[in-house]
Amino acid sequence: MKQKGRLIGGIAALALMAGMASAEGVKVGMITTLSGGGAGLGIDVRDGFQLALKMAGDAGAGVELIVEDDQQKPDIAVQLADKMIQSDQVDVLTGIIWSNLAMAVVPAAVAQGKFYLSPNAGPSALAGAGCDKNYFNVAWQNDNLHEAAGAYANSAGYANSFMLAPNYPAGTDAIAGYKRFYEGAAAGEVYTQLGQTDYAAEIAQIRNSGADSVFFFLPGGMGIAFMKQYAESGVDIPLIGPAFSFDQNILQAVGDAALGVKNTSQWNKDIDNAENAAFVAAYQAEYGRLPSLYSSQGFDTANLLLSAMAKADVTDQEAFRAALEAADFASVRGDFAFGPNHHPIQDIYVREVVKEGDIYTNKVIGTALEDRGDAYAGECKM
Amino acid sequence: MLLAEQVLNGLQYGMMLFLMAAGLTLVFGVMGLINLAHGSLYMAGAFACAAVAAATGSFWLGLAASLAAAAALGALVEVVVIRRLYARDHLDQVLATFALILVFSEGTRWLFGSFPLYLSLPPVLSGAVTLPGGLVYPAFRLAIIAIGALVAVGLFWLIGRTRLGIRIRAGEADREMIAALGVDIARLYTLVFALGAALAGLAGALVGSVQSVQVGMGEPVLILAFVTVVIGGIGSIKGALVGALLVGMTDTLGKALLPTFFAGFMEASAATSVGSALASMLIYVLMAVVLVVRPTGLYGARA
Numbered sequence: 001m002k003q004k005g006r007l008i009g010g011i012a013a014l015a016l017m018a019g020m021a022s023a024e025g026v027k028v029g030m031i032t033t034l035s036g037g038g039a040g041l042g043i044d045v046r047d048g049f050q051l052a053l054k055m056a057g058d059a060g061a062g063v064e065l066i067v068e069d070d071q072q073k074p075d076i077a078v079q080l081a082d083k084m085i086q087s088d089q090v091d092v093l094t095g096i097i098w099s100n101l102a103m104a105v106v107p108a109a110v111a112q113g114k115f116y117l118s119p120n121a122g123p124s125a126l127a128g129a130g131c132d133k134n135y136f137n138v139a140w141q142n143d144n145l146h147e148a149a150g151a152y153a154n155s156a157g158y159a160n161s162f163m164l165a166p167n168y169p170a171g172t173d174a175i176a177g178y179k180r181f182y183e184g185a186a187a188g189e190v191y192t193q194l195g196q197t198d199y200a201a202e203i204a205q206i207r208n209s210g211a212d213s214v215f216f217f218l219p220g221g222m223g224i225a226f227m228k229q230y231a232e233s234g235v236d237i238p239l240i241g242p243a244f245s246f247d248q249n250i251l252q253a254v255g256d257a258a259l260g261v262k263n264t265s266q267w268n269k270d271i272d273n274a275e276n277a278a279f280v281a282a283y284q285a286e287y288g289r290l291p292s293l294y295s296s297q298g299f300d301t302a303n304l305l306l307s308a309m310a311k312a313d314v315t316d317q318e319a320f321r322a323a324l325e326a327a328d329f330a331s332v333r334g335d336f337a338f339g340p341n342h343h344p345i346q347d348i349y350v351r352e353v354v355k356e357g358d359i360y361t362n363k364v365i366g367t368a369l370e371d372r373g374d375a376y377a378g379e380c381k382m
Numbered sequence: 383m384l385l386a387e388q389v390l391n392g393l394q395y396g397m398m399l400f401l402m403a404a405g406l407t408l409v410f411g412v413m414g415l416i417n418l419a420h421g422s423l424y425m426a427g428a429f430a431c432a433a434v435a436a437a438t439g440s441f442w443l444g445l446a447a448s449l450a451a452a453a454a455l456g457a458l459v460e461v462v463v464i465r466r467l468y469a470r471d472h473l474d475q476v477l478a479t480f481a482l483i484l485v486f487s488e489g490t491r492w493l494f495g496s497f498p499l500y501l502s503l504p505p506v507l508s509g510a511v512t513l514p515g516g517l518v519y520p521a522f523r524l525a526i527i528a529i530g531a532l533v534a535v536g537l538f539w540l541i542g543r544t545r546l547g548i549r550i551r552a553g554e555a556d557r558e559m560i561a562a563l564g565v566d567i568a569r570l571y572t573l574v575f576a577l578g579a580a581l582a583g584l585a586g587a588l589v590g591s592v593q594s595v596q597v598g599m600g601e602p603v604l605i606l607a608f609v610t611v612v613i614g615g616i617g618s619i620k621g622a623l624v625g626a627l628l629v630g631m632t633d634t635l636g637k638a639l640l641p642t643f644f645a646g647f648m649e650a651s652a653a654t655s656v657g658s659a660l661a662s663m664l665i666y667v668l669m670a671v672v673l674v675v676r677p678t679g680l681y682g683a684r685a
Contacts, residue, residue: 037596039496167658190641191654193662197593200391200523201638207518208384221498225593232503232520232592234510253500253594 025062029084030095037221048298128376141374143177145242148368150181159184174217187211231257341380396630397530401585405578411617421600422486427583428590452583498596615682
């Protein structure tokens with residue numbers, strides 16, 4: 001009799017726990033790159049995301065976050081996604097940095113009814129014909145910053161650009177995006193291997209190309225290696241590029257070689273609004289370093305999620321989706337809205353690399369594109 | 383001018399591969415051991431250089447530290463782990479040395495973190511120099527070529543002209559016999575392994591200075607070093623040198639010239655992608671061709 005009582009008590013406790021779990025809030029699986037040459041990007045996204053949860057207090061405590069390292073490998077990312085969906089039973093996935101990993105994970109995840117909020121990768125395939133009602137991109141469509149770089153190249157009077165990008169979805173998107181706005185001629189167009197660390201052969205081609213500008217997109221460690229080797233090579237053709245190669249997390253390693261380079265970004269630490277000021281100050285206090293573009297994207301992703309949680313329960317997919325679409329949160333980049341394909345409509349700025357004291361950082365010098373959506377929204381049928 | 387610069391790039395890449403392949407081929411030839419952890423010794427050298435250079439501010443001390451640290455680690459690994467593997471078959475060696483890769487990678491991550499480290503070049507070697515003929519080329523890459531050439535000369539002298547070299551060659555030919563003649567074979571093996579490790583560490587430090595120092599940097603190079611050893615012939619230093627230069631030239635010139643070649647009769651972006659895809663296969667095609675013509679590699683002695 002006593003045993004039976006215990007059993008019933010146990011079942012009741014279990015039921016109570018199960019009930020609590022569903023009322024607990026949202027379970028989020030973050031798959032991101034925390035090791036290898038691309039580790040800086042994932043760490044910043046994670047730290048930005050966690051900071052937003054912490055700053056939200058009780059609302060942030062309603063998010064149960066599981067973070068795993070994908071090692072920048074698509075097969076590992078797919079395994080992690082399967083594990084998070086099947087055994088952890090997450091409601092929302094996020095975190096992926098690299099477009100090739102996003103292409104491996106996102107279509108399967110949204111097909112299984114999970115929400116995916118992208119804090120970084122925005123491959124064209126997921127913005128156009130492959131868009132999905134459960135897929136939201138909080139950063140940009142991949143082409144955006146490159147389009148802005150093209151627009152800037154025109155206004156700076158460049159007419160013969162050498163273009164360099166790694167051979168993967170975001171790399172081809174980069175050169176396509178640059179050429180969409182850039183009106184000059186192409187002095188050369190080179191695709192490198194993803195993760196390549198030696199750029200001697202490419203720099204030799206740049207030296208002999210007769211270009212008046214070099215547009216390059218090499219995120220993470222690739223960009224540092226390229227910039228250092230470029231500075232050593234004695235070539236002095238001006239560089240332009242998206243923010244990825246000139247962001248806070250890599251500028252200190254690049255050093256003087258980057259000074260004065262113009263780059264395009266939807267965010268910078270000096271964008272003037274209250275949320276941004278609070279974010280930059282809190283980030284520095286929490287982690288002892290300046291936030292990067294990726295930190296800001298992780299921060300915005302978490303705030304978007306919290307804004308939707310405040311309006312709807314994640315189990316009510318329709319309502320939760322509508323709440324996400326409304327994007328009712330204060331983005332640190334200023335104005336932010338979703339286009340019809342769930343990609344941002346936002347301003348993109350031109351920044352210049354400067355030195356403040358001992359720290360290399362960026363300052364905004366102008367706006368390259370205003371209220372820019374993306375080129376693929378028309379192909380998206382939801 | 384472009385071609386001349388690319389040839390120098392190929393030469394520099396080849397010299398770097400030679401430093402890796404020389405150690406690998408010695409260990410493979412003399413001890414009959416497949417050492418997958420050679421890439422970890424390369425990484426250890428790079429991290430030692432970065433750490434010491436950061437602590438002392440001197441790149442040259444860092445370079446010396448890379449040699450010392452890799453040699454010491456190599457000797458330690460030989461005594462603790464590798465020594466037990468000589469009598470085993472190759473599969474056991476591959477398994478054990480693969481485990482060493484995992485141990486070293488995680489250990490390095492634990493010590494230094496996941497963020498890549500960056501080395502500053504010494505002022506003497508930073509920037510570019512103008513070569514006769516008006517070619518502008520980074521000074522540090524020229525230094526790598528020079529160091530590679532010096533090491534090659536030194537190794538040929540060591541193997542061909544010294545008592546240690548005679549023992550190494552004898553050990554390669556018949557290890558029981560030289561043991562019977564009273565040579566301490568265990569010490570010889572440790573010495574050869576440490577020598578190979580030191581060369582790998584030097585390569586790691588040099589490459590880390592132009593690129594970046596990070597966990598896992600050794601494995602891509604290791605694959606190329608194995609290709610080099612197979613092309614050159616197992617156990618032959620001369621083969622390693624010729625193989626390394628062949629691989630370096632083929633890879634660099636292929637990457638530089640193939641896209642231009644295809645652009646002659648294809649649309650630009652298609653030519654770029656076909657060209658670079660083919661270029662990355664080229665060294666494996668080279669290896670296949672060499673193996674068909676000479677199954678033991680260019681200078682391989684054993685059948």
